[in-house]
Amino acid sequence: RPRVLSGIQPTADSFHLGNYLGAVRQWVALQDDHDAFYFVPDLHAITVEHDPKTLAARTRNGVAQLLALGLDPDRCTVFVQSHVPEHARLEWVLGCLTGFGEASRMTQFKDKAAKQTADRATVGLFTYPILQAADILLYNADRVPVGEDQRQHVELTRDLAQRFNSRFGRTLVVPEPYILAGTAKIQDLQDPSAKMSKSNSSPGGIVNLLDDPKVSAKKIRSAVTDAEREIRYDPENKAGISNLLTIHSALSGRTIAELEGDYAGKGYGDLKKDLAEIVADFTAPLAERVQGYLDDPAELDRVLARGATRAREVAGATLAAVHDKIGFLPPT
Ligand code: AQP
DSSP states (O other): OOEEEEEOOOOSSSOBHHHIIIIIHHHHHHTTTSEEEEEEOHHHHTTSOOOHHHHHHHHHHHHHHHHHHTOOTTTSEEEEGGGOTHHHHHHHHHHTTSOHHHHHTOHHHHHHHHTSOGGGSOHHHHHHHHHHHHHHHTTTOSEEEOOGGGHHHHHHHHHHHHHHHHHHOSOSOOOEEEOOTTTSOOBOSSOTTSBOOTTTSOGGGOOBTTSOHHHHHHHHHTOOOOSOOOOOOOTTTOHHHHHHHHHHHHHHOOOHHHHHHHTTTOOHHHHHHHHHHHHHHHHHHHHHHHHHHHTOHHHHHHHHHHHHHHHHHHHHHHHHHHHHHHTOOOOO
8 A cells, every 4th residue: 555644733723724625634535545644743843932831732632633533543643753753863864965055945944934033043944844854754655645835845855865765775765745736725814815824824814623613704704805796716816715615615525616606696795604604514523523532631642652653663664774774883
């Protein structure tokens, strides 16, 4: 079975619709016919300032959300990144193969660093994509299901794997990004030219999976649209309406063309009202399921212990092969 790997950062109290539609939904679908590894990257979460207690709570909550969204620990491996020390150890090796200029070209680093005062952007934020490459390469992943914003990082991962293999002999699998065209970039409701983002969007721009349905309905009602009346998919000229159609289509299963037909002659208010209901149908039962997992910490710990054991088996073998190829003396 082909291998997949992906992760989602514990950088907020809730995942948002972009995370779900761009990534996690595919993870759930892929666990059936892939050997799937999914993790919560807490090492990545400390590349920006954080509060330790909040991080621990968000990591647990992140795992609970993944389980509530449909990851099944009997069909995939779910783990927390810091439980597998091989990630940081492979990152060091890959960092020694990455050009400074190459790392400097990562647009997510530039965006995130620009938001910090100059001396606050950390070396960790700069090397984040190299750690991400290590995350992927440790598991010999064939596919990496992510949103469009992660394409450049998967490209870097491919370059590093190819570079390692050509210098030291074939060792690492060169992964393919797995990005679904329709939902690869869910936009911010308040600024439909930007992606919906945990750290970047204003609260009104994000539909959180754990928000009360009334809160989400209000955000959807206030979503920025345009001065026309026609409900038509046209991301260039009607970014707001197109984004609402994309979300509607992904959750309702109606195609965009069908929706354009359904809403012919209707107003933006009708679309927003229906979308709020569809989102509520999806999110309302979710909070309860998440709470169920959080109320049983011993079971969550068991899932994570099992996940870490399986992850370490695979990661340990890859790291040993890498160390051997680069000439590290095996431990005696
Ligand atoms: N708006 C989006 N549309 C589609 N996919 C998205 N993803 C994120 N935003 C969208 C995908 O969700 C997965 C997990 O993302 P992440 O938490 O690891 O980090 P991110 O990509 O940086 O997402 P955020 O929300 O913008 O988080 P912060 O603000 O913490 O950086 C990834 O596969 C991502 O592509």
